[in-house]
Every structure is written in C-alpha cells, then in structure tokens.
Amino acid sequence: MKRFLCVLSLVLVCACLYAQDVKLTILHTNDIHGQMTPLDYVNKNFSMTNVGGAARRATLINTIRKETKNRVFLFDAGDISNRGQLVNFFAEPEIKVMNYMKYDLMTVGNNDLKLDEHLPNKSPEAVNILKKRISEANFPVISANVYDKITNKRSFTPYVIFKEKGVRIAVVGFTSLKCRNYVQTVNLTFTDPFEEMDRVLSELKGKYDFLIVLSHLGDLSDYVLASKYSEIGLIIEGDFHTFLEEAKFIPHGTPSNKYIGGTLIVQDGEFGVKLGKIDFTLSKSPDKSYKISKYDYKLIPITDKYQADKNVETILKVYFDQQKAK
Ligand SMILES: [Zn+2]
Numbered sequence: 001m002k003r004f005l006c007v008l009s010l011v012l013v014c015a016c017l018y019a020q021d022v023k024l025t026i027l028h029t030n031d032i033h034g035q036m037t038p039l040d041y042v043n044k045n046f047s048m049t050n051v052g053g054a055a056r057r058a059t060l061i062n063t064i065r066k067e068t069k070n071r072v073f074l075f076d077a078g079d080i081s082n083r084g085q086l087v088n089f090f091a092e093p094e095i096k097v098m099n100y101m102k103y104d105l106m107t108v109g110n111n112d113l114k115l116d117e118h119l120p121n122k123s124p125e126a127v128n129i130l131k132k133r134i135s136e137a138n139f140p141v142i143s144a145n146v147y148d149k150i151t152n153k154r155s156f157t158p159y160v161i162f163k164e165k166g167v168r169i170a171v172v173g174f175t176s177l178k179c180r181n182y183v184q185t186v187n188l189t190f191t192d193p194f195e196e197m198d199r200v201l202s203e204l205k206g207k208y209d210f211l212i213v214l215s216h217l218g219d220l221s222d223y224v225l226a227s228k229y230s231e232i233g234l235i236i237e238g239d240f241h242t243f244l245e246e247a248k249f250i251p252h253g254t255p256s257n258k259y260i261g262g263t264l265i266v267q268d269g270e271f272g273v274k275l276g277k278i279d280f281t282l283s284k285s286p287d288k289s290y291k292i293s294k295y296d297y298k299l300i301p302i303t304d305k306y307q308a309d310k311n312v313e314t315i316l317k318v319y320f321d322q323q324k325a326k
Helices: 002-019 052-067 092-101 125-136 177-181 193-204 219-228 310-325
Strands: 022-029 039-042 048-050 071-076 106-108 144-150 158-165 167-175 187-190 210-216 231-235 248-251 261-267 274-284 292-302
Touching: 022 052, 022 231, 052 071, 052 274, 052 310, 071 193, 071 248, 071 261, 092 310, 144 210, 158 193, 158 210, 167 193, 177 187, 177 248, 210 219, 219 231, 219 261, 231 274, 231 292, 261 274, 261 292
Parallel strands: 022 071, 071 106, 167 210, 210 231, 231 261
Antiparallel strands: 022 274, 039 048, 144 187, 158 167, 248 261, 274 292
8 A cells, every 4th residue: 555655656656747838839930021922032141942931921820729748838929910911901901810810919029019011100199090900900010118208107008928838928018219300209118127037027927937038129139139138038039130040048147957047038020021930838936937948940931832821811802902993
C-alpha cells in the first residue's frame, strides 16, 4: 500500500509539473496599410512577385488553425490602413476582413489615428472615425499611452488578459510618440512609454503570469523596453516595417536549460507580404511567473500556393464595386 501511495504521489507530482507547461502559437501582422490585393514586392533585401493579399492570408491563417493543436492567437501591431486600394472607406473593409479572420487583438498604430490623411482637409475628427471602426471590430484595439486631453483618461483599452489552461497572458499596447505632431491628434496626449510601462506594471501586479507587448513604438523603443523590463517575455512590434526573419533576443540574467532567459522581439515587415508565426512553450519559473522555455519563429511568405479565400473576396468586392461606381 505504502509503495502504491508513493508511486501515486510521484505520478501526481510529474503530472503537475507537466501541466505547468503551456504551448501557444501567435500569428501576427503589422503595417499592412490597406494592401488588400497581391503585389510585386521589392525592398533593399529581397523581392517577390505576386505575394500577399488579404484573401490568401485568410487561407493561410485558417490552414494553420486547423493544423495546430495549440491555442492560436492572431494579433496585429498597428497601421492597418490609411493607404491602399480602399483608402476612401477609412479602414471599414480592413476591420470587416479582420473580423472574418478572427483577429484577437490589434494595437493602435500612428496611421490608424489619421485615417483622413489622404483628404485635403485633415481634422481631429479622424480619431472619431477610428473609434467608430473600433466599435465595429469583434476584437479589442489597445493602447496604454494615449490619453484624452480634456478628461485625462486613457482613450483606448490599455491591455487585455487572456487565459489559457489557467495561465494569465497579459498583452499591453503602445503607440508611437510621433503622433504628438499630427493635426488629427490635437485632443490627445501621448505619454512616455517607459513611464506608462511602470504604471501598467503596477496596475497589473498579481494579475498576470506572462507579459506580451503589442507595440507600435518602433524598433529602438522596443529594444529599450525589452532591456529595461525583464517582466516582458515577448514584444510583437510594428512601425519600422522591418522583416525580422529571426527573433531578436534581449538577455535577462543567466539562461538555463529550462528558460531562454530573456525577451524576444518579432516583427512581420509590411503590406501583408508575409505572416509572422511564433510557436512557444511557457514554463513556470521559481518566482511563479511563466517564461519562454522553447520557441520556433518564422515569417511565412504569402504566395499563390495559398488559394484566395472566397469569403474575403466577397467582402472586398462590395467595396471595389462601390469604388468603381463613383
Ligand atoms: Zn506603418
């Protein structure tokens, strides 16, 4: 009997330890800027013909969701519109397509605050257009460092906490300080992201196990954030339109064979040419927070091997037809 109880408790201890690992997949985009259709893409590092397009992206995302056993999140790090084929609809088609793809979260990019940029008269009304778009979105649109000048309250939801197998994953949004100079944002205040991070950490104290920043601050600020705050496990960034083919790694303390011992930074370039995908395992650390113990990250080119999703084409056709009729 004694031996049986011993074996039983060993099994329970092992099961408990095993249960502490949580595997997740995050798919991510940034700086799509209203690029709805495939394009021939060229930058100083590579060129690709006939890549991207919202309809193919939807197919790739659905395929990954079907094939992946982990919970799959889909995030966008900002600048969904303000250029592109359907710019005259002020991000309405972008939000419709994102709803269809079941995005979980988006952060406010600097260009999302000036959806009227293509018009001759730009005005602070642009922020209300974004707020209308947010009301149409089936997912939260976050930023912690944007405040209303009159009420002194935050203009957007600052962060969201997801739960997966009992692990609380907090995602905080940040928006670039270059918005301070826009005609459209005269009624808003943009706070320093580092001061804001201190505030967010005190607000979230005891409420999360793993912290992600969905950032539209730009590369350098993200690097400083990652260096300064060991609490941040992952930064998914936008704004600089950089294709980070490998994750940047900012070390914190000594890595062990259990944890990578630092913060990862990932970014998916621009215009929906590729889709960011990070699969990772979270393991419980002695301080009871969760840290990344393993990861696999890549940017997947959205080529014509992914067939166009017919539902996305139908959503977009309405807008393309309206545009033609004008
Ligand atoms: Zn951008």
